[in-house]
Amino acid sequence: xxxxxxxxxxxxxxxxxxVFVIILPMVSYTVYAERRVSAMIQDRVxxxxxxxxxxxxxxxxxxxxxxxxxxxxxxxxxxYYWLAPACAMAPSLMALAVIPxxxxxxxxxxxxxxxxIGVLWVFAVSSLGVYGIVLAGWSSNSKxxxxxxxxxxxxxxxxxLSLGLSVIPIFLICGTLNLPNIVQYQIENGWxxxxxxxxxxxxxxxxFSLLASSIFSGHALFKLLLWVPLFISFVVFMVSxxxxxNRLPFDLPEAETELVGGYHTEYSSMKFALxxxxxxxxxxxxxxxxxxxxxxxxxxxxxxxxPQQLPPLLGFLLGLFHxxxxxxxxxxxxxxxxxxxxxxxxxxxxxxxRLGWYFFFEIALANILLAALILAFEPK
Amino acid sequence: xxxxxxxxxxxxxxxxxxxxVFAGMKITLKHFLAMLxxxxxVTMQYPEQKxxxxxxxxxxxxxxxxxxxxxxxxxxxxxLCEFICPPRAITIKPGEIPExxxxxxxxxxxxEFEIDMVRCIYCGLCEEVCPEQAIFLRKDYAITGLSRAEMxxxxxxxxxxxxxxxGLVFKWNEKK
Numbered sequence: 001x002x003x004x005x006x007x008x009x010x011x012x013x014x015x016x017x018x019v020f021v022i023i024l025p026m027v028s029y030t031v032y033a034e035r036r037v038s039a040m041i042q043d044r045v046x047x048x049x050x051x052x053x054x055x056x057x058x059x060x061x062x063x064x065x066x067x068x069x070x071x072x073x074x075x076x077x078x079x080y081y082w083l084a085p086a087c088a089m090a091p092s093l094m095a096l097a098v099i100p101x102x103x104x105x106x107x108x109x110x111x112x113x114x115x116x117i118g119v120l121w122v123f124a125v126s127s128l129g130v131y132g133i134v135l136a137g138w139s140s141n142s143k144x145x146x147x148x149x150x151x152x153x154x155x156x157x158x159x160x161l162s163l164g165l166s167v168i169p170i171f172l173i174c175g176t177l178n179l180p181n182i183v184q185y186q187i188e189n190g191w192x193x194x195x196x197x198x199x200x201x202x203x204x205x206x207x208f209s210l211l212a213s214s215i216f217s218g219h220a221l222f223k224l225l226l227w228v229p230l231f232i233s234f235v236v237f238m239v240s241x242x243x244x245x246n247r248l249p250f251d252l253p254e255a256e257t258e259l260v261g262g263y264h265t266e267y268s269s270m271k272f273a274l275x276x277x278x279x280x281x282x283x284x285x286x287x288x289x290x291x292x293x294x295x296x297x298x299x300x301x302x303x304x305x306x307p308q309q310l311p312p313l314l315g316f317l318l319g320l321f322h323x324x325x326x327x328x329x330x331x332x333x334x335x336x337x338x339x340x341x342x343x344x345x346x347x348x349x350x351x352x353x354r355l356g357w358y359f360f361f362e363i364a365l366a367n368i369l370l371a372a373l374i375l376a377f378e379p380k
Numbered sequence: 381x382x383x384x385x386x387x388x389x390x391x392x393x394x395x396x397x398x399x400x401v402f403a404g405m406k407i408t409l410k411h412f413l414a415m416l417x418x419x420x421x422v423t424m425q426y427p428e429q430k431x432x433x434x435x436x437x438x439x440x441x442x443x444x445x446x447x448x449x450x451x452x453x454x455x456x457x458x459x460l461c462e463f464i465c466p467p468r469a470i471t472i473k474p475g476e477i478p479e480x481x482x483x484x485x486x487x488x489x490x491x492e493f494e495i496d497m498v499r500c501i502y503c504g505l506c507e508e509v510c511p512e513q514a515i516f517l518r519k520d521y522a523i524t525g526l527s528r529a530e531m532x533x534x535x536x537x538x539x540x541x542x543x544x545x546x547g548l549v550f551k552w553n554e555k556k
Contacts, residue, residue: 037412039415040411040416041408041411041412041415043411043414043415043420044422044423045422045423045425339405339408339409339412342408343404343407343408344401344404
């Protein structure tokens with residue numbers, strides 16, 4: 001009984017710590033980064049007034065959003081109108097529960113829930129995010145939000161297919177759905193974005209016999225072939241993630257030039273902020289999944305991977321370092337998200353659907369077959 | 381009559397979409413890096429840097445009243461500016477110059493002179509219409525206030541902004 005309680009307490013501390021210490025500040029600074037990067041891409045300066053480099057801007061924004069009038073229009077369906085913002089924010093935070101965001105700290109593995117259905121949980125929960133948007137669009141009782149909600153539901157359902165299918169090659173290769181195990185596989189065999197890791201090179205020196213065997217064995221050369229389906233996987237996954245998080249070039253649900261503000265047109269104050277933050281939290285979750293699946297999560301080559309083998313203080317520092325590595329990788333991907341957003345124009349609705357159903361769906365399916373064929377002929 | 385616009389024939393590279401994706405991203409990255417390394421010239425950082433010293437002589441800022449070199453007010457309260465003002469920002473209450481005053485011939489002076497800077501559109505018609513060259517648009521452009529009442533410039537504020545303007549004015553001329 002006490003074991004269960006202690007386990008619950010530890011999970012709670014990890015979850016709350018992850019969300020409130022790392023994710024929420026990261027969300028607000030992603031908004032800041034978005035504004036600064038977009039400004040720089042467009043040869044502007046961006047918010048630079050509040051504190052040095054404008055780093056206090058997210059705090060000022062938060063205060064502004066909290067102090068604004070929280071207006072509920074008369075003709076909305078109140079229950080769903082109030083429910084929708086929470087539905088938009090919660091799933092993306094929930095999906096983070098299974099992400100291994102660090103090796104271990106004080107002997108505790110840095111993943112809130114080490115479950116065997118890791119990736120399934122991510123997809124199941126993050127697809128709930130569409131309810132926030134659909135409910136907001138429908139309950140607002142207004143035309144633009146309604147159009148935004150419709151667009152969003154069809155878009156997210158379409159792209160979830162290719163999103164889910166695109167990662168199946170990874171599970172074929174790793175043989176597990178458990179995210180920490182996938183990370184372990186990547187530590188041993190190289191990140192899945194380029195699954196050829198020359199074994200035998202480490203900080204302490206080069207083990208030549210291991211290195212030679214890893215280069216010249218047929219097994220390693222065969223791994224090279226796996227690069228093809230994994231790279232296709234990555235591209236399909238990334239593009240689907242753009243669509244899934246409603247980012248440009250797939251931001252049709254909110255398309256401010258067409259739909260005023262899309263599904264959150266009728267929202268104000270903190271309810272609007274929840275949609276806004278939910279969108280960025282979904283982005284961070286998406287990037288975290290991508291980092292976990294393709295970029296080796298918290299693993300950095302040439303650095304020790306197990307803090308428990310080191311003396312306590314060093315181990316603790318290494319644990320923190322691994323968490324930093326993970327979120328640094330996430331930050332790089334977030335930068336790419338922002339960069340893409342300020343480069344491309346929006347897709348037309350039919351183009352979006354065509355791309356989803358005619359191309360990415362088929363590519364993802366063919367890719368599974370390709371990966372399976374390669375694995376079937378893998379030398380034992 | 382409807383006519384068909386010929387669609388351009390796209391090459392395979394163009395139809396694949398990806399080359400264009402990377403070309404676009406290269407352009408935006410170039411702009412980003414140019415800004416990051418400080419190569420891009422950006423706009424003036426307004427409250428710290430100002431363009432005030434470069435303002436041209438004909439700059440149309442806030443309308444003000446001016447006195448001459450003897451400290452005498454030029455306005456004769458003829459109300460032409462009040463009548464011509466398109467947004468009706470100017471309100472004048474004329475007063476009479478009493479019998480026996482040295483400048484009795486001027487007849488009127490503004491008892492109250494108000495310009496509502498919330499309404500003012502900085503068009504300069506008041507300056508143009510003034511027969512006595514009493515009202516000028518000066519170079520103040522940052523007119524702010526916390527209330528509407530604060531935004532109404534009273535006579536003393538107008539003179540404070542306007543300062544002294546020398547030159548020919550008809551009303552102080554005995555012969556005119």
